[in-house]
Amino acid sequence: MVGFYKFMQLAQTPETGVWNQDYVYYVTERQYKHAGCKVEWPWFLNMPGLKYEKFDKSQVPQGLGLQYGFCCDGVVISTTLYMVWLLNENLKTGRFKIQRRSISDLKEAIGLHHRGKADIVVNATGLLARDLVTPEEAAKVHSVRGTTLLVESNAGKQYTVKDHDPEFPGEYLYVMSRQEGGTVIGGCFEKDAEHRKTIDPAQRQRYLDRVKKYVPHLLNSKGELDIVREQVGFRPGRVGGPRIELDQKWTHDNGGVALIHNYGHEGSGFLSSWGSSARVLKVVNDFLGFKAKL
Template sequence: MPQPKSHVLVIGAGVTGLTSAVFLAEAGHAVTVIAAHVPGDSSIEYTSPWAGAHWHTHATPEDPRACDWDVQTYEYWVGVLEREGRDEKLPRAGLKLYDSFKYWDFPVKEQIWWAPYVKDYRVLADHQESFRSINERTREDAGKIQTAVAYRAVAVNVPQYLLYLQERARKADTVVIKARLPVERGLQHALEAAEQEAMNQGRSKVVCFVNATGLGAAKLCGDEAMYPIRGQTVLVKGEAKTIFTRSGVDYGAYCIPRPGSGSTILGGTKEKDVWSETPDPEVTEQILKHAALNIPELMTGPDGGFEVISVQCGLRPGRYGGARVEIERVGGKRVVHAYGHAGGGYQNSVGSARLTLRLVEESLASVPVGARL
């Protein structure tokens, strides 16, 4: 006879929470997701919809856990695309493989540890495209590219991907509840409120919780290591044919097509400890200036410039010491924390969710089977 399902309640419906819900549900757990914001919503509190997003690791060899998470996600996304290619009936995740270029305006001393794990990695000489053409457009007194590499990377149509994760979780019998939990009295009170909300919807007693609240964990858990990393981006008409990221001496720039949407995200900024959701017009101007140099083919407006759809800001959940993915007992309740992934939420998502699943099952190992109902 099959084992009875244990009820796991995930708090948060960002990419971390939803990916965790998918893996938990598909492993046979009864899963409930409770979140103030769900796919389709737009709020500065809801970080995941504001992301670029594409596979571009921020991990360093000093953080092997994050490196491993990123590699797992890359391989998993490529596998999703391969399965979609074989079966037209599968739901589309909103993923696509592109040629991706990484430029530096200085010699690279860092270890490019991820080179063996991505498809078609190669170092570009200065006479190769697009290394050559960008430098030809650059004034002599401005920074020029000194190092460039190319590889195949996955870009994500973020709104589509979040809906894909939610629907995949629902197909595995996950229940998604849109509700705001109280945070003023701390995590234990919020867990009790979440369980009651789920039971009001006919769900059973919760055996384990997953805390995927992102930046909200600062207040909910009293985690003083949490801090915001504000990012400003510009969405423009036209779907770029390639991805690029560029590291200048005093700036960063990127271009990420949103597969199938006819639009592209241009960015961006990383402003530590800035909470404002109001875009800065000067930052917008700088983003478009750098993009004009690197991706002029998107300048299709009647005035010869970009056709701007929107300008937006999001708050990445930064955390000193890296993401928190670990087990804790809170007032006798089993909790697996999964938050604080900073700007790596999407590329961390699969590896982090697999660890979350393992920790949930480790936490449940001491629970008698009959008590899991």
């Protein structure tokens, strides 16, 4: 919720790289049956101030095997522009200097503060947390493979089609139009598949088949997708969800220098960033015993 309201606010300022874009969500008949014939609305529809409209079976596009859906307010983040804006906002404070270092132990981070010894270390290392935390905790961290296609055409909206394909249970269709042009098409959710660094032809064809069925206006005159590039990424998953907490044992063993973990967000790093930061700040405040000015 924190992130949604923040991004809706940032969307009022174009140079942030965040823009408003309608979001359309459909659930297929076989997903509905797989869920025990229960209508399952996402939790965020209950957020105060969110404008949405629900669709029953008579209101969704016909002949596509859809059961229900909704449309609501949404945002799209042009991540390249957003990261530059975010970096500049931090630099303008004049409170820190950017350093690029490789470390093999979190203890090494204590001495990297530009004004001397650090009082607080935040471990936001994503998948690399596997190499920096205890073996017991490292066993909980795993990769989540995601694949996308960037195509030339523009869908104009964001779409998600939630489906249950028993042969490919980790795949579903999402479409996100980029404000700077083109559309991102995904996606999949595959645990521990880091050996698969490219999109295979069969998966590419499945994406094309879904687009043909649900978002055909993305196709060119030949009924194909004009693919600009294919992307494969490995997102930092964790058994039990994100870890955002003070590591009391590490802090005790290192002279009271606080170690705060903040990793394991899977594919929602951008979406959950502001909420996660708020939780980290609360941990910092609790550790310091007063309201820190960060």
